[in-house]
Amino acid sequence: IYGIGLTLYELIALQPAFDARDRTQLIRQITEGRIPRPRRIRPETPIDLERIVLKAIEPEPRYRYQTAEDLARDLRNYLDDRPLSIRRALPTERLWRWCRRNPLVASLLLTVALLMTAITVGSIRSANRLYRERESRCMELADKLITTPAANLPLIVSSLEVDAASGW
Numbered sequence: 588i589y590g591i592g593l594t595l596y597e598l599i600a601l602q603p604a605f606d607a608r609d610r611t612q613l614i615r616q617i618t619e620g621r622i623p624r625p626r627r628i629r630p631e632t633p634i635d636l637e638r639i640v641l642k643a644i645e646p647e648p649r650y651r652y653q654t655a656e657d658l659a660r661d662l663r664n665y666l667d668d669r670p671l672s673i674r675r676a677l678p679t680e681r682l683w684r685w686c687r688r689n690p691l692v693a694s695l696l697l698t699v700a701l702l703m704t705a706i707t708v709g710s711i712r713s714a715n716r717l718y719r720e721r722e723s724r725c726m727e728l729a730d731k732l733i734t735t736p737a738a739n740l741p742l743i744v745s746s747l748e749v750d751a752a753s754g755w
Contacts, residue, residue: 592643600628620646
């Protein structure tokens with residue numbers, strides 16, 4: 588696993604992981620595990636690929652992938668744009684990856700969500716406008732009742748009956 592990790596590292600970085608000239612320095616570099624991160628050498632390296640490589644070349648064996656199958660599974664997940672087993676993906680990241688894998692379904696769902704939001708907002712605005720109109724009409728009728736002499740009261744009552752029949 589360590590050897591595969593170093594091979595991947597060198598393929599990504601386009602340079603050897605260790606630059607020591609003699610055997611003693613090389614052994615010291617390997618045991619200390621001081622290797623520059625692939626993204627420091629080549630910033631365009633995807634972060635998930637860097638994580639896979641760094642886990643494979645971890646100096647302490649217990650922190651490396653335990654089997655080649657684990658390494659292969661994470662490489663497959665990386666290629667399929669799925670979350671890696673070496674770290675927990677946030678729900679937003681999972682959603683984003685799913686949208687990238689299923690762009691047609693994601694765009695259709697987004698369109699439906701936007702339409703539903705527009706309909707909801709429009710309905711609320713309409714209901715508010717109708718409520719304000721009704722309140723205004725009620726206030727007008729109340730003012731008429733207060734200011735109208737008792738002799739004209741039958742006209743106002745008939746006006747109220749017409750309004751009630753029309754839904755007001």
